[in-house]
Amino acid sequence: MSALLEVTSRVVVRATPDQVFETAVDWSRQHEWIWATRVRGGRGVGAEVSARTGIGPAGFTDTMVISEWDPPRRCVVRHTGSVVRGSGVFEVVPRGRQCEFSWSERLELPRIAAGFVGHALIRWPAQRALDMSLRRFARLVSAP
Secondary structure: OOEEEEEEEEEEEOOOHHHHHHHHOOHHHHHHOOOOEEEEEOOOOOOEEEEEEEEOOEEEEEEEEEEEEEOOOEEEEEEEOOOOEEEEEEEEEEEOOEEEEEEEEEEEEOHHHOOHHHHHHHHHHHHHHHHHHHHHHHHHHOOO
């Protein structure tokens, strides 16, 4: 038995779609806006991406494969690891002189977290972490 966890966050960024997309998929810089995470990987459909989240030995590696690549609009990854499975999406939508950047995750929770209590204990911090990351992203990318 598994459960599905869906979280989405959006932020307005004062930058061009190209700037927003390029910063979002600059895997080596994601640690600047995603707390306690180091990412490396390639670009384009089929490229592999690997994210290590945690502090010291406490953490996990999230392996992914890019399943959709449409710069500067959309990047979709399929989570392929033993801890995180499901999909993640970055989307950029122009809004005049700025853009809306959204990050959505649709994750299959492991058995231990599949119950209501497990789901609730994971959803709240996952949503907060996503919201915090996007606020940091907007500060990093937004033009003065």
